[in-house]
Amino acid sequence: MVAQAWEWLDTVPDPELPSVTITDLGIVRDIREEADALVVALTPTYSGCPATAVIEEDVTRALHEHGVKNVRIEHRLAPAWTTDWITPRGRERLKEHGIAPPAADIGDGIVILSPSTSLGINEVEGPIQCPHCGSPTTTELSHFGSTPCKALYRCEICREPFDYVKPH
Numbered sequence: 001m002v003a004q005a006w007e008w009l010d011t012v013p014d015p016e017l018p019s020v021t022i023t024d025l026g027i028v029r030d031i032r033e034e035a036d037a038l039v040v041a042l043t044p045t046y047s048g049c050p051a052t053a054v055i056e057e058d059v060t061r062a063l064h065e066h067g068v069k070n071v072r073i074e075h076r077l078a079p080a081w082t083t084d085w086i087t088p089r090g091r092e093r094l095k096e097h098g099i100a101p102p103a104a105d106i107g108d109g110i111v112i113l114s115p116s117t118s119l120g121i122n123e124v125e126g127p128i129q130c131p132h133c134g135s136p137t138t139t140e141l142s143h144f145g146s147t148p149c150k151a152l153y154r155c156e157i158c159r160e161p162f163d164y165v166k167p168h
Helices: 002-009 052-065 088-096
Strands: 028-034 037-042 071-075 138-142 150-155 161-165
Antiparallel strands (some): 138 150
């Protein structure tokens, strides 16, 4: 049942980033059977995320639609969610839908800086590539985009605006 539940939840889109699923984002941390319930552990992308309640409802609905009668949601706040948990498929899906995936120290040539650096948290060293044309010549227009976890950028080559998922 647990393996099947992972497959079912792999079809649930994130309410704020519908091009990726909640498993693509790494929000689903664990699924286990316990007594008479299926327990799903979720880690929100940040503590004040307004989509958390919607995600809980969507998880419960998806499992109920597949015949799981008793679902219990568990909040797992530690360790805190990180953009490093976004799957390679999730990063590709973000790009395909015009959203720059977060910079990560996974071979992107961009390094996430620690909160102790002079630049501070959520800042990166290196260019943010345009998801439309791939150019590294981009400019941050606003540190806050369509949601608090994204920044608004513009490509200086193709001139298209785009959201960038801020690393954390």
